[in-house]
Amino acid sequence: MRLRALLETDALGLRLLGGRDELDRTVRGVMTTDLKDPSRYLSGGELVLTGLAWRRTPQDSEPFVRLLAGAGVAGLAAGEAELGAVPDDLVGACVRHRLPLFAVNESVAFATITEYVVRQVSGERAGDLAAVVDRHRRLMTSGPAGGGPEVVLDLLGSDLDLRAWVLSPTGRLVAGAGEPPGGAGAALAAEHLAATRAGRRAPHRVAVDGRTYSLFPVRAAGRGAASAGGPGGGPVPDVRESVLSDWLLAVEADAGEWAAARLDLLQGVTQLIAVERDRRDAARAVRRRLAQEILELVQSAAPPAEIAARLRVAAPVLLPGEGAAPHWQLVVARVDWDGEAGGDGDAADTGAVAQSLLEEILVDPAAAGMESGDRIAVAHSGGEAIALVPLVVPADATEESEGGDGDGDGTAPAEGAAAAKPADTEPTHTGLRADVLLAAVRRPLAAGLADDGRLTLGVSGAVHSAEGLRGALEEARHARRVAAARPGRVCAAGHHELASHVLLLPFVPDDVRRAFTARLLDPLREYDRRHRAELVPTLEAFLDCDGSWTRCAARLHLHVNTLRYRVGRIEQLTGRDLSRLEDKLDFFLALRMS
Numbered sequence: 001m002r003l004r005a006l007l008e009t010d011a012l013g014l015r016l017l018g019g020r021d022e023l024d025r026t027v028r029g030v031m032t033t034d035l036k037d038p039s040r041y042l043s044g045g046e047l048v049l050t051g052l053a054w055r056r057t058p059q060d061s062e063p064f065v066r067l068l069a070g071a072g073v074a075g076l077a078a079g080e081a082e083l084g085a086v087p088d089d090l091v092g093a094c095v096r097h098r099l100p101l102f103a104v105n106e107s108v109a110f111a112t113i114t115e116y117v118v119r120q121v122s123g124e125r126a127g128d129l130a131a132v133v134d135r136h137r138r139l140m141t142s143g144p145a146g147g148g149p150e151v152v153l154d155l156l157g158s159d160l161d162l163r164a165w166v167l168s169p170t171g172r173l174v175a176g177a178g179e180p181p182g183g184a185g186a187a188l189a190a191e192h193l194a195a196t197r198a199g200r201r202a203p204h205r206v207a208v209d210g211r212t213y214s215l216f217p218v219r220a221a222g223r224g225a226a227s228a229g230g231p232g233g234g235p236v237p238d239v240r241e242s243v244l245s246d247w248l249l250a251v252e253a254d255a256g257e258w259a260a261a262r263l264d265l266l267q268g269v270t271q272l273i274a275v276e277r278d279r280r281d282a283a284r285a286v287r288r289r290l291a292q293e294i295l296e297l298v299q300s301a302a303p304p305a306e307i308a309a310r311l312r313v314a315a316p317v318l319l320p321g322e323g324a325a326p327h328w329q330l331v332v333a334r335v336d337w338d339g340e341a342g343g344d345g346d347a348a349d350t351g352a353v354a355q356s357l358l359e360e361i362l363v364d365p366a367a368a369g370m371e372s373g374d375r376i377a378v379a380h381s382g383g384e385a386i387a388l389v390p391l392v393v394p395a396d397a398t399e400e401s402e403g404g405d406g407d408g409d410g411t412a413p414a415e416g417a418a419a420a421k422p423a424d425t426e427p428t429h430t431g432l433r434a435d436v437l438l439a440a441v442r443r444p445l446a447a448g449l450a451d452d453g454r455l456t457l458g459v460s461g462a463v464h465s466a467e468g469l470r471g472a473l474e475e476a477r478h479a480r481r482v483a484a485a486r487p488g489r490v491c492a493a494g495h496h497e498l499a500s501h502v503l504l505l506p507f508v509p510d511d512v513r514r515a516f517t518a519r520l521l522d523p524l525r526e527y528d529r530r531h532r533a534e535l536v537p538t539l540e541a542f543l544d545c546d547g548s549w550t551r552c553a554a555r556l557h558l559h560v561n562t563l564r565y566r567v568g569r570i571e572q573l574t575g576r577d578l579s580r581l582e583d584k585l586d587f588f589l590a591l592r593m594s
Helices: 004-005 056-069 089-098 112-143 149-160 184-197 260-281 285-299 302-317 342-359 411-419 442-449 466-484 503-505 510-531 535-544 549-556 562-576 581-593
Strands: 014-018 027-034 046-050 075-079 100-104 162-166 173-175 202-206 209-217 245-252 327-337 377-381 384-390 452-461 490-494
Touching: 004 014, 004 112, 014 089, 027 100, 027 112, 046 112, 089 100, 100 184, 149 162, 149 173, 149 260, 162 184, 184 202, 184 209, 184 245, 184 442, 209 260, 245 260, 260 285, 285 302, 285 377, 285 384, 285 466, 285 581, 302 377, 302 466, 327 342, 327 466, 342 384, 342 452, 384 466, 442 452, 442 490, 452 466, 466 490, 510 535, 510 562, 510 581, 535 549, 535 562, 535 581, 549 562
Parallel strands: 027 046, 046 075, 075 100, 452 490
Antiparallel strands: 014 100, 162 173, 162 245, 202 209, 209 245, 327 384, 327 452, 377 384
16 A cells, blocks of 8 residues: 555544655555664564654654664654654654654544554455465466465465465375474364364364464365355255365464455465365376275285286385385275265265375374375275385395296295285384374364264285285274274274284174173072172183182182182083183183173
């Protein structure tokens, strides 16, 4: 805005005292000061407001004005509330330094002038930035990206003084100058997902660690109507199809105080970021196709040589520049929704949701940027997503185990050796662990799943052969079923948890469990009820002590003969023999299932 506009605004009560020829100067901001030397706080283009408290003698005016002129301010406005008329020495100094000078009527508060200037300058900056964003969007949609979201976020910061970040649905930083304050990314993502699931209209205004943020969804192409109804007035798309995959733009400001023009500008920014999101998804198509082809070969029991050949194609795509054959892990994920929309009839949709979510979960939480998931290949089939994860192995720690050694069948001796080893043999690395994989993303994902969704995930051990992939897939699927048997909205299980038969118990049908436990334990419970004999606690202690008479008697503070009497009564009532392993195991399982 120009200084002339201030003079022409009657509500501001400004009266020009000098510098009429300089009224076309541009005002870029406003500052109120009573310091004798405010130059360190000036950057040029400001309208400086002062109550003249710095002036003790007429000689103070000259150095004060000289400092303002040297800092390149647009003009000076002096209040009349304290000293009455503006002193002549100040007027003269402004004339000598060609600095426009205004008198501010005592009835006008400096806050009124400040608010007016800020509103006008901000509106003009927003208009200029909107034009830049529009040009940038046209460039990006017609050709290679011109810097990506970082450029627009920099413009928001420099021109509108808005700090902003693009975050993934788990709170991972996608774009922005550094992490949100206090590592608030996951909390912001959780707030955004919760607000979206609750049906609140964006932008979502939230407070995290004492700071106010406005959260804008960044929806991929084709999803923009999700909150306003389908095309042609059709049904509203289910928000659950995209809530766990959409990015968000977090701005450290309260959008409730913004004018419509600024809100429109930020919506344009989200559309611009969505273009880059679509580009990234398109780039993932090659990796997804590789994973799909390998998965189909594994599930169809294709010859190991054929699978090995496809792995050799995948390795340089997922691990460019690595000089060693990788080990592989498989991760299986499934998203289930209560009700018809997320049921079995929509397995393809839930599979796509799980695919996008698994691609995000498998990104290293410490990695930032658009392309941090380049080493992840995820396919989806039958409502579940399956990730093929390469694990880098040092070149001197492994020998080539894929593709054969010239014997014609494509299977190297190392593959035969690997087939005899357990699937979780990991000689040089630990690989992915289910217990830490979801730690950083559990909070936002739980918010997105709300009270009608579940995410279950299973992780296989590492394998280094084509033959091992089929077993790894079954291992990951079984681990996921174990996770599904646990309570909670977000659950995971790993291959190392499958060593105990106790994990099979949740998969026994309820009626079978009830019948089995009743047949073995009800006679003991009834006897305990009538005689207060404590046969069931005795049985538990006996099994816990691995059948040791001495240790069990000491634990129960009984004489060994008393313990033998109780065990004999248990065997008599149930018809079982606790010296036999099979009967011990049956009692153990019955107690665990009861």
